Structures are given as C-alpha cells and as structure tokens.
Amino acid sequence: MQILDGKKTSSDIKNEIRQEVELMKANGEKVPHLAAIIVGNDGASLTYVNSKVKACERVGFESTLIRMPSTTSEVELLRKIHKLNQDDSIDGFIVQLPLPEQINTQKVLMAIDPSKDVDGFHPENFGKMALDMSTFIPATPFGILELLERYGVETKGKHTVVIGRSHIVGRPMSILMGRKGFPGNSTVTLTHSYTKNISQITTQADIIITALGVPNYLKAEMIKDDAVVIDVGITRVEDKDSEKGYRITGDVDFENVSKKASFITPVPGGVGPMTIAMLLKNTLLARTQRRQRA
Numbered sequence: 001m002q003i004l005d006g007k008k009t010s011s012d013i014k015n016e017i018r019q020e021v022e023l024m025k026a027n028g029e030k031v032p033h034l035a036a037i038i039v040g041n042d043g044a045s046l047t048y049v050n051s052k053v054k055a056c057e058r059v060g061f062e063s064t065l066i067r068m069p070s071t072t073s074e075v076e077l078l079r080k081i082h083k084l085n086q087d088d089s090i091d092g093f094i095v096q097l098p099l100p101e102q103i104n105t106q107k108v109l110m111a112i113d114p115s116k117d118v119d120g121f122h123p124e125n126f127g128k129m130a131l132d133m134s135t136f137i138p139a140t141p142f143g144i145l146e147l148l149e150r151y152g153v154e155t156k157g158k159h160t161v162v163i164g165r166s167h168i169v170g171r172p173m174s175i176l177m178g179r180k181g182f183p184g185n186s187t188v189t190l191t192h193s194y195t196k197n198i199s200q201i202t203t204q205a206d207i208i209i210t211a212l213g214v215p216n217y218l219k220a221e222m223i224k225d226d227a228v229v230i231d232v233g234i235t236r237v238e239d240k241d242s243e244k245g246y247r248i249t250g251d252v253d254f255e256n257v258s259k260k261a262s263f264i265t266p267v268p269g270g271v272g273p274m275t276i277a278m279l280l281k282n283t284l285l286a287r288t289q290r291r292q293r294a
Contacts, residue, residue: 002263004147004230006270010277013146014059017280021060032287033062034118034280035084035093039077039103040070044236045096052094055276061283064090074103078111085113092118092286094279115289118282121167130175136282141172143274144209144230148183153207153228153263156185161205163218163251165192169211169232177207198222210251220256229257229264232271 021031034056038049049065056063066080077095084093093116099105109117114124120136128135137145148155160177164170174190177183186207191198202208202222210218211232223229233251250267258264265271 001258001261002151004151004153004263004265004270006143006147006265006273009147009150010143010273012150013274013277013281014055017059017277017284020284025060029291030089030287031060031062032091032283033064033089034283035064035066035090036096037066037068037077037080037084037093038096039068039072040100042098045098049096052276052279055280059280061280062089070100072100072103074107077103077108081108081111085111085116090116091290092116092283094119116286118279118286120172120282126167126172129172132179132181136285137176137278138168138172139275139278139282140169140211140232140271141176142278142281143271144173144232145176145183146278147230147265147271147274148228151263153183155183155207158186158206159189159204160186160207160209161189161191161202162209162211163191163198163202164211164213164232165190166211170209173209173211177209212251214251215249216251216253218252218257220253220260223257223260225260226262227260229261230271231265231267234267234272 024031036049036052038045053063053065068077084090095108097105099108109121112122114122117125118136120138125135129137155177162170162174170190174188177186178188189201191201199222203224205227207228208223209230209232213233213235215235215237229252231250231252235249236246237249239247248268254266
C-alpha cells in the first residue's frame, strides 16, 4: 500500500509555481493576482479562504480578500463580481461557497467571467472540460488527476467507480476519468444515493473516488484487493479527546481499507491540500492566457 501524499505533492507544486513567478518578476512581468469573495462568517469557509491567501503569499502571487456581511443581497454581490470582471489587475477570482440563502448560487457562478473563473464552475468552462478542450478544471478534480499522474497510477482500461454526483467533484471526475489521455481512458460508473447494491459495484472497481461526506462510509469489504482509493470526503466528527473538540474524517474507513488498497489518500493530508495548489495553478494559467490575449 502506498499513500498518495497530497501534502507533499501540493508543496512540490507550490515550489514549481514559485519558480515560475520568480522568472516573471525577473522579466519585469506582472505576477498573477487572485481575488476571493467571502459572504458571511462561516468558520470552515473563513479557514479555507485564509489558507488560500497564505498560499498566494508563499508562491509570490498578489491576493485580495473581499469580505461581505451575511446580509449582502444578491444584487450587491453581482455588482461586486461585475467590478472584478472589469478589473484588469485581477487575473482570476473565486466566490467562496456556500452562499447565504438569499443569494442564488447558480446566478452568481454564471456572472463570473469564464476567463477569470479559476474554480472552473462556469458552464462554459464545464462544457469545455466535457468536450476535452483546454480550460480551467475544477480544483479538486484537477488535484486528483495530478496525484494519479505524479504517482504513476495506471488508469487506462481500468474500472473507475465514482461515489457522489456533485457538480464540484463527482460529476466532473466521472467525465475526466473517461476522457482520452492520462489520467483517463477508464470505464466509469457514477453512483449516488439512489444506486442499488452499491457494494456489488465497488467490489468490481479498480479505482474508487468517493465524495459523499459520510464518515467511514467505504468499508474494507466494499473494495477488492489492490484497489486505488481516493477519499474526497471531509467531515468534522465530534471528538472530546481532541483539543478542538472534533477531528476531520473522510468517507473511507482508512484503518481497514488501507490494508487492502494499493494506493490510498489519507484524510486529512490527501486531496484537501491539492485543491488549493490547483487553484494556484489555474490562476497561473489565467495570467498566461490574459498575457497572450493582450
């Protein structure tokens, strides 16, 4: 069994990006600038956005954090997005999800200029991804692809089972794993809450990617020997022995599944750190594309 170490891999990627940024500076070029909008005071979202700002500092990007109160109206947020779309100094930006209930998330994502949509959520970018065209791949699926590639995990001709069909992870992963090229060329089964006899399907899988958000859902008896297991789930589980009062748990019963798997991602330290690294990679791509259009 080999650990797919997202912490180490994301650090490697950040170092590579930092070198590219140093080269930009040496050539007198403008460095990439990433902006993030956060609406409200959700603790997990604030932590996540702050870690994005720190990551920008580490690689030498400029970053802007725009905090808006939870009472912000949809019109106010759309106005702010329009400003960022028009701002030539910003190469890419994200709107941190989830948004307060008075705001239509789909309308917000549609309002972002696709050329600055470094989260890869705009329908134009999602459509390009589905058609194998060059575009921004959503950061979490992009991170999974990068892990598979850097660890040389064979995907061609394999049976990949994706658990969960969210627009952020499950659905894009099902498309990407079936695309031509590496990682890809696998036969994909997309499962969800209405899938019957899911264990019969997972025990046939060479690669399992689970993004359910149900702690310890995937048990050892649900996988075959030497399966590759990618755990995208992140859930806070109460733990009175922990200083914080909780621990972070994935979808996979890691202790038992790891004994059967050939490759597995830990939680934390697997897919999570990769998401921020790939957001930086998308921002670098956005900067390059904007320079080419100029």
